[in-house]
Amino acid sequence: MENLSGFLILGIATGSLYAIAASGLVVTYTTSGIFNFAHGATGMVMAYIYWQITDPEGWGVHPILGLVVVLFIVAPLFGALVERVIMRGLQDTSLVTKLVVTIGLMVGLRELVNQVLWPPAVRPAAKFFPGDRWTLSGVSVTAHDLIGIAVAILVAAGLYLLLYKTRIGVSMRAVVDDRELVRLNGGRPNRLSMFSWGLGASLAALAGILAAPIVQSTLQVDPLTIFVINAYAAAVIGRLQSLPWTFAGGIIIGVAQNLAVVYLPQTEALTGLRPSVPTILLFITLLVLPQTRLRTHSLQRLRESVPHSTLQGTLLMTAVLMAAVALVAQVSDARMVLDLSRALVLCIMILSLVPLTGFAGQISLAQWTFGGIGVWVAATWISSSNPLSLVLAALVAGAVGAVVALPALRLQGIYLALATMAFAVLMDNLVFKQEWMLGSSIVVDRLPGLENDKVFAIFLALMFGLLALFVVWLRRGPFGRRLQAMKDSPAACATLGLDLTRTKLEAFAISAAIAGIGGVMLGMLKPSVGPNDFLMFNSLPLLLMGVVGGITAVGGALFGGLLLGAFPVLARVLADVPVLPELFLLGPALAGISLGRNPNGAVNEITRSFRDRNEARRRRKELREVADVRPEGDGVAIGPEAPAHAGDGRVLIDPLDEPEWLGIDRPFTQREVQALNEALDLKESDLDVTARS
Amino acid sequence: MDPRQPSEANARAAAMPPELMQDPLLELEAVTAAYGRIQVLNGVDLAVPAGTVLALLGPNGGGKSTTLKVASCQMEPTSGRVKIAGRTVNGATSEQLAELGVCTIPEGRGIFANLTVRENLELATYTGKSLSAIEDRTYSFFPRLAERRHQLAGTMSGGEQQMLSMSRALSSDPVLLMLDELSMGLAPLVVEELYAVVSQVAGEGVSILVVEQFARTVLGVADWAAIMLGGRITRVGPPGELEQELTAAYLGDR
Numbered sequence: 023m024e025n026l027s028g029f030l031i032l033g034i035a036t037g038s039l040y041a042i043a044a045s046g047l048v049v050t051y052t053t054s055g056i057f058n059f060a061h062g063a064t065g066m067v068m069a070y071i072y073w074q075i076t077d078p079e080g081w082g083v084h085p086i087l088g089l090v091v092v093l094f095i096v097a098p099l100f101g102a103l104v105e106r107v108i109m110r111g112l113q114d115t116s117l118v119t120k121l122v123v124t125i126g127l128m129v130g131l132r133e134l135v136n137q138v139l140w141p142p143a144v145r146p147a148a149k150f151f152p153g154d155r156w157t158l159s160g161v162s163v164t165a166h167d168l169i170g171i172a173v174a175i176l177v178a179a180g181l182y183l184l185l186y187k188t189r190i191g192v193s194m195r196a197v198v199d200d201r202e203l204v205r206l207n208g209g210r211p212n213r214l215s216m217f218s219w220g221l222g223a224s225l226a227a228l229a230g231i232l233a234a235p236i237v238q239s240t241l242q243v244d245p246l247t248i249f250v251i252n253a254y255a256a257a258v259i260g261r262l263q264s265l266p267w268t269f270a271g272g273i274i275i276g277v278a279q280n281l282a283v284v285y286l287p288q289t290e291a292l293t294g295l296r297p298s299v300p301t302i303l304l305f306i307t308l309l310v311l312p313q314t315r316l317r318t319h320s321l322q323r324l325r326e327s328v329p330h331s332t333l334q335g336t337l338l339m340t341a342v343l344m345a346a347v348a349l350v351a352q353v354s355d356a357r358m359v360l361d362l363s364r365a366l367v368l369c370i371m372i373l374s375l376v377p378l379t380g381f382a383g384q385i386s387l388a389q390w391t392f393g394g395i396g397v398w399v400a401a402t403w404i405s406s407s408n409p410l411s412l413v414l415a416a417l418v419a420g421a422v423g424a425v426v427a428l429p430a431l432r433l434q435g436i437y438l439a440l441a442t443m444a445f446a447v448l449m450d451n452l453v454f455k456q457e458w459m460l461g462s463s464i465v466v467d468r469l470p471g472l473e474n475d476k477v478f479a480i481f482l483a484l485m486f487g488l489l490a491l492f493v494v495w496l497r498r499g500p501f502g503r504r505l506q507a508m509k510d511s512p513a514a515c516a517t518l519g520l521d522l523t524r525t526k527l528e529a530f531a532i533s534a535a536i537a538g539i540g541g542v543m544l545g546m547l548k549p550s551v552g553p554n555d556f557l558m559f560n561s562l563p564l565l566l567m568g569v570v571g572g573i574t575a576v577g578g579a580l581f582g583g584l585l586l587g588a589f590p591v592l593a594r595v596l597a598d599v600p601v602l603p604e605l606f607l608l609g610p611a612l613a614g615i616s617l618g619r620n621p622n623g624a625v626n627e628i629t630r631s632f633r634d635r636n637e638a639r640r641r642r643k644e645l646r647e648v649a650d651v652r653p654e655g656d657g658v659a660i661g662p663e664a665p666a667h668a669g670d671g672r673v674l675i676d677p678l679d680e681p682e683w684l685g686i687d688r689p690f691t692q693r694e695v696q697a698l699n700e701a702l703d704l705k706e707s708d709l710d711v712t713a714r715s
Numbered sequence: 716m717d718p719r720q721p722s723e724a725n726a727r728a729a730a731m732p733p734e735l736m737q738d739p740l741l742e743l744e745a746v747t748a749a750y751g752r753i754q755v756l757n758g759v760d761l762a763v764p765a766g767t768v769l770a771l772l773g774p775n776g777g778g779k780s781t782t783l784k785v786a787s788c789q790m791e792p793t794s795g796r797v798k799i800a801g802r803t804v805n806g807a808t809s810e811q812l813a814e815l816g817v818c819t820i821p822e823g824r825g826i827f828a829n830l831t832v833r834e835n836l837e838l839a840t841y842t843g844k845s846l847s848a849i850e851d852r853t854y855s856f857f858p859r860l861a862e863r864r865h866q867l868a869g870t871m872s873g874g875e876q877q878m879l880s881m882s883r884a885l886s887s888d889p890v891l892l893m894l895d896e897l898s899m900g901l902a903p904l905v906v907e908e909l910y911a912v913v914s915q916v917a918g919e920g921v922s923i924l925v926v927e928q929f930a931r932t933v934l935g936v937a938d939w940a941a942i943m944l945g946g947r948i949t950r951v952g953p954p955g956e957l958e959q960e961l962t963a964a965y966l967g968d969r
Contacts, residue, residue, distance in 0.1 A: 189837055189838075189840060192830065192834045192837050192838065193838060195827075195829065195830060195834075196827045196830055196834075196838055198829065199827040199828055199829050199830065200827060202789065202809075202821070203821060203825055203826075203827065204838065205789075205808065205809045205810045205813070206787070206789075206809055206810075206813055206818075206819045206820075206821060206825070207810075207813060207838045207839060207841050207842075207883065208810050208813030208814045208841030208842055209810060209838060209841050210810050
């Protein structure tokens with residue numbers, strides 16, 4: 023290969039951009055403990071803003087000035103704002119909440135660009151010094167590529183100086199160790215976090231702007247986002263903490279990707295392989311790199327609470343849902359019925375996350391991928407009009423889920439989420455597009471008797487109800503207890519002899535099986551389905567809305583699914599109203615982002631607020647009763663705890679631990695004195711208490 | 716103490732000796748504090764006169780550490796006032812206090828485990844001292860830290876880590892120093908060494924509030940001692956007088 027060295031240079035150039043992006047991710051992660059899934063989308067948005075500022079079709083500002091404005095003003099402000107408004111509220115929340123909020127931001131930025139700010143159009147992405155290029159052993163290397171390499175070196179040196187040679191950098195690293203202690207030293211952790219988020223956004227912007235013309239000749243939302251997401255692999259090689267390894271990782275990925283061009287055979291089946299190289303490396307790195315051990319110290323105190331669904335409640339919910347769907351189907355037009363059916367399919371997909379995320383605390387970003395496998399099995403292995411095909415789809419999707427989970431089992435938290443994301447992206451690029459799979463879109467027949475759309479909508483409601491009952495039954499049984507125990511403390515479970523591996527595997531399999539059924543339902547609903555129905559990006563709103571609804575309860579899945587289904591409908595119905603349609607399209611993202619303020623999800627919050635109100639009303643009533651009678655009483659209170667005085671003459675009682683009141687809430691009569699005396703074996707003359715009668 | 720009411724919740728608050736109330740640098744007035752619904756401080760009155768060492772003693776769960784957290788503004792009291800040098804500081808943040816010269820060494824090791832010794836000292840510069848001045852003073856007290864200046868703090872022994880955390884108190888020239896459980900988990904010899912440093916700092920006129928569970932060592936250093944039970948200060952007095960009562964307070968025997 024005489025052009026090897028040329029490809030090597032190109033690889034290093036690509037790798038440099040990965041390294042820049044990944045270093046930004048690592049800086050924010052190490053200082054705030056939040057893995058920013060929106061990092062890729064941030065880079066993408068900044069590339070668009072840069073285009074807007076500098077392109078002749080935009081405002082036509084000089085590129086250097088535009089670069090300065092984006093890198094040193096827009097991006098840092100954006101990052102600092104994200105920290106201040108969204109991320110700061112995430113302290114003491116679970117990993118799922120943290121992930122969902124950043125995923126919400128990612129989905130939001132993507133929608134914002136696609137739907138609101140820059141609807142798809144041709145926007146040329148200009149390289150720096152486009153004329154300057156040299157041919158190096160048969161490969162054309164541009165000045166732009168070399169600039170990327172130089173910038174990466176500068177960034178590496180700058181970050182090293184910042185983090186190790188300045189007080190602000192040392193403080194940023196100190197915040198990771200002990201936030202409170204930094205404050206006791208006189209440092210301001212909140213400002214440091216804002217600074218690191220600003221820095222992270224600036225680095226994402228740098229990578230995004232430099233990468234835009236390399237990814238494609240025009241600006242494209244998803245490829246650009248994915249490019250920066252690919253850099254996550256580099257961050258993982260650096261184990262989210264080591265900057266030198268992160269830079270090395272970036273270079274490794276870039277070189278591997280370019281060498282794949284040289285060495286891999288150019289066959290039809292492998293066309294998706296080259297862009298998948300970073301994802302494959304991410305997957306391999308996740309599996310090979312040593313992981314942190316189970317955490318045994320400090321029981322985490324989280325703001326989330328975990329309510330349970332009951333079987334009776336779920337039965338009732340199913341009945342009400344079916345009746346409501348039947349009613350709505352009867353009165354609304356055909357299009358509305360389809361929208362409703364779609365929302366119900368989304369409910370089933372979110373339900374598939376309940377046992378996995380809600381009960382077991384694991385994260386999957388590949389639910390639609392499992393759905394795609396399910397629909398493929400049901401439609402092509404046997405006829406989908408045979409009810410057995412549903413069972414088969416569930417079994418195969420479940421088995422695939424288990425196989426994916428198997429190597430991923432030693433992973434926890436973010437790493438597991440990244441592994442499922444990598445799996446989903448690989449399936450998107452390599453498998454689903456194949457002709458024998460979903461590439462030529464497949465038509466899925468409905469079960470006999472369901473040809474009518476209205477009947478099918480009711481059937482979907484029944485299907486959701488049955489699956490929900492299954493999930494609740496699981497939760498109420500020993501398996502559910504194991505899942506909950508594993509979520510609460512993996513270390514304690516391990517010491518009790520609980521097989522964590524098997525439990526996680528089962529949770530994954532069950533979740534994937536339900537998702538498989540959901541996929542078949544989508545297939546039956548739509549005239550035909552293709553690879554675009556099962557993209558990784560589609561799975562993100564499922565997790566978002568699931569957590570927003572309240573992923574620990576099946577009611578949360580219903581709420582989240584209906585809401586997710588309702589957003590586009592509302593946007594369409596209100597298309598003439600200004601602003602509102604855009605707002606509804608951003609709905610899932612906004613809801614996800616809002617979660618930082620309210621991590622328990624909507625359904626839980628609503629039921630809890632009812633409960634709290636009743637409780638408060640009960641308490642107030644009791645307090646008032648006591649306060650009213652207090653002035654005339656002069657008796658004694660007998661109980662486990664003496665009552666506390668509120669200081670203003672009233673007496674506060676804990677309703678759960680109420681003392682027995684004698685002579686306070688009613689007159690202390692002679693009869694009671696006698697009873698008391700007998701009980702205490704006392705004579706009248708021994709008593710100080712003067713009875714009133 | 717009323718012998719018929721042994722419950723901690725009913726322990727009566729002790730009156731402050733008048734000497735304590737003269738020119739106090741730190742003063743808590745009827746402070747109550749709670750974690751969620753659970754109230755742990757039930758009206759704490761405490762004063763640390765300028766230039767003295769007050770040891771706050773008592774068994775587990777008495778509210779000592781919470782008192783210190785409230786005094787250092789790490790925790791907001793539910794009622795009552797925290798005054799430093801006569802000014803109410805309720806609502807201030809702990810970083811603001813640190814800049815004003817209040818040095819708090821929290822329970823456990825008050826160090827950053829993943830930073831080097833030198834970087835740990837660099838963080839003490841938020842108080843306004845230069846790094847070289849802080850290093851000079853620290854290393855003159857603890858020469859062992861000088862040898863380890865480029866070592867990660869988390870890899871040192873427990874005693875060395877506690878020395879490092881004390882070095883902030885030493886070198887940042889505070890007005891008020893608050894120490895929480897300095898002796899926790901350390902060998903008696905190391906504890907003595909650390910308290911020798913505390914008394915030296917006290918000799919320079921720094922007011923010190925020390926929270927300790929194991930009292931013997933600290934009583935030698937303190938000018939005043941206070942016993943805390945059930946979220947209240949139950950006894951304040953000179954250390955010699957309190958020594959006997961301490962046993963009773965810990966063992967519940969009166």
